[in-house]
Amino acid sequence: MSSYLNTRVSLYSGRLWHAEDFDVLLRASDDEMANTLAERGLLQLAAGFSNPEQPAIGSNDPLSLEQRIIAQTLDETRVLIRPLSGAARNFLIYWTARFEVTNVKTLLRGKMTGERSASLLPRLTPMGSFGRLDHQELTLAEDVSELLRRLEAGPYATIVRQARRAFEQSHDPFHLDAALDRAYYDGLAQRAHSLESCAGPGFRGLMGNLIDRINLVWLLRYRFNYNLPPAQVYFLLVGSRYSLTGARLRELAALGSPEAVLAELPLEWRTRLSGVPDIPGVFSTMDHIAAEHAVKVLRTDAPAITRAFAYLILRERDLRAVRAVLRGRHLGLPVADIRLALQRTPQEVM
Amino acid sequence: MLRAEPLVKIQLLMLASEAPDAALELARFGVFNPGTFNDQSGSLAALPDLLPDSPAALYREAWLEAESRLSKLLEQCGDSRAIEFPSDAAAPSLIDLQELNGWLKEVWTACLACHESDERLQDEKKHLDALEETLSKLERLNVDLAQLLHSNSLLSVNIGSLPANGLKRVSEALSMTSTLVSQFDHIGDQIFAVIAGPRTRQDEVRGLLAQAGWRELAVPEELRTHPQEARNWLESERKQLEEQSGVECKVIGVLRDQFGPRLQEARLRVALARPLAEAALVGVRGKGGLAALAGWVPRRQVHALRTLLDNRFRGRYLLDVREPSPHEAADVPSLVRYPAWLQPFVPLVKSYGVPRYGEFDPALPFALTYLLLFGAMFGDIGHGGVILLLSLLFARKLGRMALVGAAAGVVSMLFGVLYGSIFGYEDILEPVWLSPLHNPVYVLSVAVGFGVGFIVFTLLVNARNKWVAGHRAEAIFDSTGIAGLVFYLGAAAGLASVAGASIVAGIPQNTAWMVAIVGIIVIAGFKWYEATGGLGERILVTAIETLETGINLFSNTLSFMRVAAFSLNHVALALAIFTLAAGLSVAGHWFTIALGNVVIIVLEGGIVAIQALRLMYYEGFSRFFSGDGVEFVPLRLETQAGKH
Numbered sequence: 001m002s003s004y005l006n007t008r009v010s011l012y013s014g015r016l017w018h019a020e021d022f023d024v025l026l027r028a029s030d031d032e033m034a035n036t037l038a039e040r041g042l043l044q045l046a047a048g049f050s051n052p053e054q055p056a057i058g059s060n061d062p063l064s065l066e067q068r069i070i071a072q073t074l075d076e077t078r079v080l081i082r083p084l085s086g087a088a089r090n091f092l093i094y095w096t097a098r099f100e101v102t103n104v105k106t107l108l109r110g111k112m113t114g115e116r117s118a119s120l121l122p123r124l125t126p127m128g129s130f131g132r133l134d135h136q137e138l139t140l141a142e143d144v145s146e147l148l149r150r151l152e153a154g155p156y157a158t159i160v161r162q163a164r165r166a167f168e169q170s171h172d173p174f175h176l177d178a179a180l181d182r183a184y185y186d187g188l189a190q191r192a193h194s195l196e197s198c199a200g201p202g203f204r205g206l207m208g209n210l211i212d213r214i215n216l217v218w219l220l221r222y223r224f225n226y227n228l229p230p231a232q233v234y235f236l237l238v239g240s241r242y243s244l245t246g247a248r249l250r251e252l253a254a255l256g257s258p259e260a261v262l263a264e265l266p267l268e269w270r271t272r273l274s275g276v277p278d279i280p281g282v283f284s285t286m287d288h289i290a291a292e293h294a295v296k297v298l299r300t301d302a303p304a305i306t307r308a309f310a311y312l313i314l315r316e317r318d319l320r321a322v323r324a325v326l327r328g329r330h331l332g333l334p335v336a337d338i339r340l341a342l343q344r345t346p347q348e349v350m
Numbered sequence: 351m352l353r354a355e356p357l358v359k360i361q362l363l364m365l366a367s368e369a370p371d372a373a374l375e376l377a378r379f380g381v382f383n384p385g386t387f388n389d390q391s392g393s394l395a396a397l398p399d400l401l402p403d404s405p406a407a408l409y410r411e412a413w414l415e416a417e418s419r420l421s422k423l424l425e426q427c428g429d430s431r432a433i434e435f436p437s438d439a440a441a442p443s444l445i446d447l448q449e450l451n452g453w454l455k456e457v458w459t460a461c462l463a464c465h466e467s468d469e470r471l472q473d474e475k476k477h478l479d480a481l482e483e484t485l486s487k488l489e490r491l492n493v494d495l496a497q498l499l500h501s502n503s504l505l506s507v508n509i510g511s512l513p514a515n516g517l518k519r520v521s522e523a524l525s526m527t528s529t530l531v532s533q534f535d536h537i538g539d540q541i542f543a544v545i546a547g548p549r550t551r552q553d554e555v556r557g558l559l560a561q562a563g564w565r566e567l568a569v570p571e572e573l574r575t576h577p578q579e580a581r582n583w584l585e586s587e588r589k590q591l592e593e594q595s596g597v598e599c600k601v602i603g604v605l606r607d608q609f610g611p612r613l614q615e616a617r618l619r620v621a622l623a624r625p626l627a628e629a630a631l632v633g634v635r636g637k638g639g640l641a642a643l644a645g646w647v648p649r650r651q652v653h654a655l656r657t658l659l660d661n662r663f664r665g666r667y668l669l670d671v672r673e674p675s676p677h678e679a680a681d682v683p684s685l686v687r688y689p690a691w692l693q694p695f696v697p698l699v700k701s702y703g704v705p706r707y708g709e710f711d712p713a714l715p716f717a718l719t720y721l722l723l724f725g726a727m728f729g730d731i732g733h734g735g736v737i738l739l740l741s742l743l744f745a746r747k748l749g750r751m752a753l754v755g756a757a758a759g760v761v762s763m764l765f766g767v768l769y770g771s772i773f774g775y776e777d778i779l780e781p782v783w784l785s786p787l788h789n790p791v792y793v794l795s796v797a798v799g800f801g802v803g804f805i806v807f808t809l810l811v812n813a814r815n816k817w818v819a820g821h822r823a824e825a826i827f828d829s830t831g832i833a834g835l836v837f838y839l840g841a842a843a844g845l846a847s848v849a850g851a852s853i854v855a856g857i858p859q860n861t862a863w864m865v866a867i868v869g870i871i872v873i874a875g876f877k878w879y880e881a882t883g884g885l886g887e888r889i890l891v892t893a894i895e896t897l898e899t900g901i902n903l904f905s906n907t908l909s910f911m912r913v914a915a916f917s918l919n920h921v922a923l924a925l926a927i928f929t930l931a932a933g934l935s936v937a938g939h940w941f942t943i944a945l946g947n948v949v950i951i952v953l954e955g956g957i958v959a960i961q962a963l964r965l966m967y968y969e970g971f972s973r974f975f976s977g978d979g980v981e982f983v984p985l986r987l988e989t990q991a992g993k994h
Contacts, residue, residue: 117414175560179561229554230526231524231555250525250526
């Protein structure tokens, strides 16, 4: 089965985008867009341009672009999961659950603002066979409390329980979001831990890059944008066993400025992050470092699950960039601005 | 019974104000399956373009909300009586439905407040229990609580609880504020702890604790000075909670009395609104004062439908009826009517899939073959009798499946008579046919022969299905069509002739092989024609798929050897038990025999039931039954409130 997955990952990795592919996308006319996207394996996005029944991506429906990007990711993940079993399968399935967590957040915000279920429902990302929530039923919850109770009785009870307690104490939506995100990534790190012994150092590197980047960006954001006290910032970060350990994160959270934090990072990151002006820049640079590592992993004979995970990381990076191009075109931005966005693509999927 | 009832597509054009009633009438009619407007043919071909709006979308939205609120309210009230529909009841209009929804929201909000308050009280009670346990531990600690919790000291001390899985993180985070956490109790998923740190950093700690789900224990003043008074204080708190709980119960009771009768009426109106709301899911089109519904009805019911509509709408409608077009064949639902005795087997077929419209329905051959295979593999008068008895005893619990069990038991008994086997004993009755243990080769030959017959049947059915679906080339030339059948029969006869089987004595061996070669050449030619790509790829695809044809057909045939293997296994298992029992005393002997028979019935019976199902699914259904059909789901009036 691993040889099948390895072959599949190798075939898929031929679809990853290079800089010149984005040039082609930037230059393509609207009529050529469907073909250009399809040639690079983005069939879900191409369908948005070729199906006259549906609103064309980039013309009037940015939300459907988001949903199509996720649908594309889910389609490819579904194929990669097929030959897997046990911890590896659980890990990749959980990896897709972050889209469901995004749905949970959308539902909670919708209920906070009293949004109608009919308008809330189309904003939720269809999860297909990965879906474990009954969207229809959840949108019909009367308020946030009822929704949280229902969620707590469902498959994401572990993620939601802590968030509900935090929300009940403060009624602050920020606490809710932060608790959901942290609980999700804690769950991911736990699942990765059980897989690391068989998935090899490449996998640990991929997870390390992911969790360290999340922790660093969250730390900077919570500490210096939201001005939260260091202890609370530390509490909101993901439990980590990678380069930025708990002790290191406590030291960093106690520092007084972003520059001081960056100056205390490991040497490799410090060099790469020198001169980075803001938090999106930090995200972008860290993302770039992670992508370099993922490319290396993809080219090695690492275990199949590790290569599959590396591919998914790179593919999502591509998709974020494609989204930047399509949004830029939709907004009629100059090509130079879109190129600048391509260098940064700071938005996280979650 | 062997294929779906012929359906026609209808498009019903009417006044938009009468759409709820039209949907209601169609639900009462009982055989209308809502469909889409995707096909543009017939006299109302331009309808989708003329009626671009979705007038029932708001109706559905209001219904969904009302239905959800009603379900929750009924859950609280515990009312699950069936609804009685007056014959002249009309469906509510959109405005009525929205008004009803608004009222249900008010009632549910009031009820929710009571419900949440009740939950809070329950939570408080649990908390008091925990507090009682905790305080008894504090007493034993001999700590001066007054001193500890003094609000003017430099030290800020909090006593409370937090989720156990967050303790490590909280401790680490609090260490950054020079605050210590000391756990002194663990109850369920909560830990109880004392948190102590400098009062100057209390604000930092407060935000963190809120995030961590910390719950402060409100230690009363008197407890701080006189811990022995804790019991009295706790008792008074508990009494107070019970009084509050009583008040909440009364509020819910009042709500129930106040709204009960109208709630019954709401149930009726929500149920009457369901048909249009359900139809709106797949498509109700409209514009201005017009609305249209589309769907499927049995061809033989069209006249009855017209009569119904005439009586109800007196000509204020337009009905377009047409046959399904070939390109929408996959969307046409399958309506198959089964006799009562066959219905218990239908779920077993549908767990594999629903037959496409026009496809051969496998329920009848499934039922017959499944029972035959089960009986052949588990032939024993005694064991079959036990299965029959248990099925009858637990008929109420098993529901329709009891009939499957009873039938399997009877067939098992019949084969028991043929094999001369009763509770594994082979020397009590003379076999009417043969004893598998004494004729293993013959039994294996019969099983393979049955497999050949079964596969021939599946190939014929597949060829027929393909022909009906318009895939005539596949029906004739493909490996699962007539060409496959020719190859299979030729090769099977050739192999049987080589093995010296008497059944093919009259057929020259060379003729059989020639037939097989002709069959495989036709298949290869068809695969070549179907394959796309370069020359190399076409050669590869043709070679592999043709080879696969032969391998599949014969490996599937050999699968049927398991029928014989299990019939032998049944006897062998009984022999093993008899051997074990023979060495024991009289009591041990009969105990072993009884226990062994229980094991045979439970373990082997279960395995045989699964194996028979597996043979049907993989050697049978997969050959001719795509299982991707759409089930006919008519609009109906629901007499029970439930989830949509």
